[in-house]
Amino acid sequence: MGHDTVETPSLSFGRGGEPGRGTPYARYARLEELHSLQHPLSKVPAELSFIVTTQVMELLFDLLRHEWTLAQQAMREDDLPTALAALRRGTHAQDVLVESWDLLATLTPQEFNAFRSVFGEASGFQSSAFLHLEFLIGNKNAALLRMYRDTPETLAELTGALHAPGLYDDALALLARRGLAVPHEASDQRYQEDEAVTAAWRRVYTEPEFAGLLPLAEALLDVAERVTRWRQRHLASVKRSMGAKPGSGGSSGLTWLRRAAEQDVFPELWTVRNEL
Known part of the structure; x- marks a missing residue:
């Protein structure tokens, strides 16, 4: 503004x-x-940067959820231009999210360790806004809902997201309505690659009849690529600032982040590129 x-x-x-x-x-x-809203718990100068960066990321998570939800609604109404516009706006939010790691990129282990103890077991892994985005891209895991047992409204919202169609589910439903064989139904399990879905996207890329869906494929790939960039930057930032120590929330730190960074989002869109 x-x-x-x-x-x-x-x-x-x-x-x-x-x-x-x-x-x-x-x-x-x-x-x-x-x-x-910024209340450092220590006198370490770097803590304020850590808090502000965290809060900026949370706001951007909300913005991204807003855009992806609009894209879902538009796809359900077969309004592809509106869906593409929302996805495009979302990619700009994703770009800022990726670059926001720069604010923490030079945080040394000494600086981080100087205030790490003040936030106890608090961890970005506990972010409900981030988990909602993970569910929207098909990375669903019902076990993670246990973190929110003491916050009924958040638990109800995330439970709804777990069982509801995600962004990719709505895209595949649109493909099916446009005449492609996509035997796919939304699930509350982590999305798994499907050969039939790969075949459908292959037809989008190779058959003129379905060329109108090509912008959707590329827009979704833009989203997926930025998710991977985010995960890679997260991994690099943690590796630089704290090394291989366990995460504050009890996670396996680098091991968990590295596994996440290697997991493709919307995998069929990547697989089909091997065949074009």
């Missing part, structure tokens, strides 16, 4: 729906509230 003069609503609200204070820009963006 720039700082040029813009037309603003006649009434702006601050916290709790009450009329806010400050400039129209401050009220619209809820700046007083936003800038009150």
Whole structure:
């Protein structure tokens, strides 16, 4: 958002729906509230950068979920241009997410260890917004819901996402409605590569009759590639700042991140490239 003069609503609200204070820009963006959310627990200068980066990532997770949900709705309505526009906006959010690791790239082990103890067992692995995105791209695991037993609303939301169609499910359903043989149903299990789905995408890439679906294939591949970039940057950042020590949430650290980075999203779109 720039700082040029813009037309603003006649009434702006601050916290709790009450009329806010400050400039129209401050009220619209809820700046007083936003800038009150950073509370380092140590006196280590690098901790503020860690907190801000974490909060920026969480906001971008929400934005990405918004765009992917719009894309899903559009695909269900056979509105491919609207779906593609939402996916395109989402890739820009993904690019910022990937680059946000730069804010932590130079965090030395000494700096990280100096404040690591203050957040105890807190870990980005526990982010419900991130897990929702993982479910949307088909990386589903019901066992992870146990983390949210004490937060019923979050648990209900993620349980719904676990059982609901993901982004790729809606894309495959669209292919089926366009006449391609895609014997696929949404599942609450992690997505597994299917030869029939590969065959359907092969026809999209090779048969003029289905060329109208090619932009969707490429848009989904853009999404998948950026997921891999995110995972690779996450792996590199953790390896640099803390090495192979276990994660704060009890995960296996580098081992888990490396395994995730090697897992293709929307795998048939990658497999079909071997055959073109």
